[in-house]
Amino acid sequence: MDFRVTEDQEALRDGLRAFCDGRVPVETLRELERKPEIDRTLWRELAEMGVFSLRVPESDGGVGLGMADAVIAFAELGRRLVPGPLVWSQLAAGLVGGAASGEAIVGGLDLVGHPDAPHLVEHLESLDALLLLRPDGVHRVDPAQLSAKPVGTPLDPLTPVHHVTSLPEGEHIAGPDDAARLHLEGAALAAALMLGIAETTQEMATEYAKSREQFGRPIAAFQSIKHMLADMFVRQEVARAAVWAAGATLDDPEVGDVRRAVSAAKATAGEGAMRNARDCIQIHGGMGYTWEVPAHYYLKRTWVLENVFGTVADHEERVAALMAGD
């Protein structure tokens, strides 16, 4: 047992971090705000970094890595709020032609995790294929065939949504086991994105608190702020441990219970991201409440991710059910 990231995983992380820092700085996010279309150049560059083909076997032209590597990569994408249906497009690699190479942008709706929710599809205008997870399997829908109405003001300015009023059956492309597997992998990847958010919001708040002076000293010197930051750090580390454990367990199911590990990750990372994003706004004070300071992007993206592949509450109930053997 050695739970640390390997050297290869460190290289993957550092490479993606450098890419995202250079390619998706906060100024770029501002430019992308409310743009209905995904930047296809950026998407193909992400594909070249292996973001979508990461888990496709090398024999099929992929990178041949596992979920442990995928959660490390997705935490980096979460740190920079890289927009687009990242999770769905990786899940689709191997199922939908062109997804792995970035030529096809694939989105989805998880009707296993959210059966009763209104059908709000993210990034619909950019999608080349839409996947539906249903209990009986995975269905593929042609986005052009959907009757859908764009939502004028989405919560997350970087996640445009369409309201789909009637959902076609779609083409059945994989069975119930695959749908269940994609749901779990999707939850782990969404949790990884939220781990990235929990980390960045802590770092943003820490940097701000060190530089912002009131009463003649940096506000970080006040214990009320210092202790909030310490709690943010703990939440980030708790989320990291749970997300990494989910990745490692998905790759080697004998070391634990896959369903429990994934639910623990989605629950703890969901809580870590939500509370850290909120505290980040609080520590920024009045500026945190403005559009200008990007803290609000993180909270809004967290709400998007909270409502994919099962909410914190859903996953907590699942852990409880697994404990009771229900």
Add this chain to the structure above:
Amino acid sequence: MDLRYSEADERFRKELRAWLDDTVPGHGTPPPYSDWDARRAYDTGWQRKLFDAGYAGINWPRAYGGREATLTEQLVYYEEIARAKAPYVGVNFVGMLHGGPTIIVEGSDAQKQAHIPRILKGEEVWCQGFSEPVAGSDLANLQTRADRDGDHYVVSGHKIWTSFAQCADFCELLVRTDPDASKHGGISWLIMPMDADGIEIRPLPTLMGEGEFSEVFLENVRIPVENRVGAENDGWRVTNVTLRFERGTAFASEMYHLQEILAGMVELAHRVTRHDAAAWEDRSLRREVGHLAAQLDALWAMVKLSVSETAKTGMPGLGASAIKLFYSGVYQQVGELGMRLLGRAALSREDIDDLPCQRSIGRAMQSLSLTIAAGTSQIQRNIIGERILGLPKDPKPMTAGAR
């Protein structure tokens, strides 16, 4: 990022589990808290069994009779100890986790020979004389005086929160040997025999009314200079060697055991009735259980990550503060859940209607000490803020003179 134990680890687990299955049932049930003689006999008896089987001092060097297990074997050890509901370290805590390791690192050959084998075999019990009424979180403010008189120190002062004082043979004692030096500069670390003249032990009942710890009053206690560990006035450094042990994997077994405690609460929630249905039918209660279980899973993964890092670097990381802060908080939430499951039965500390009142209440109340002992949660947050996040130190309190 590998969570799979090695074959050697699993072989170690198999042998240990077989031994625990054979040995734990025969050791009987723990005696009542207030019966110190019985507690000493029970805990040191278990220590002797560990020693005879080669499991004593799981993290101690082989040269000192320990097992010197790898860090992953230690994790396996803590998992199995918790799973088998084996006795905890109990009255051996200070000797095994503080005094012993400090003497191994800092003690003289004579001190090592006198104490190490006896601690390991459960023949010698230790207590800790660090804290004082005016020196809690600010430990270096301690005032207990030790004046040199020939080849003895003459020690007077007032120690507090001393667990196991009633049954200990020796005390690891921090004293001020140079009152004129800086706060951290004039402290020495002494081995005090508890049968010396001038020691008065006054039990200080906990909020459960139990004699877990005592105040210890020292009046002109004569302690041989040869009982000093490390150089005179170098006690603060020696102490920090000791404190690092407390924030390491010391509570790993208890952390793992929390999973079992929570599983017991799931079982209890099926038995107790609320509003004409099993408490388990309450969705908010199920969510709370799931929330805590997810946090405990994350906690154990944090321990595994910390152990993996320590195994490679040889140094326990600063992350220990985050683990301690998180663990103590989760433990209290589990304790509180147990109280709420009891409902009105929690008015009785004695078991009623097959409900585990005694155990659940004891656990909930005892858990309140976890965010206070071994560095309060507030101190842990300062450590995380200042040493990990690099935040500025607290401003010095303004004094009248400074104005």
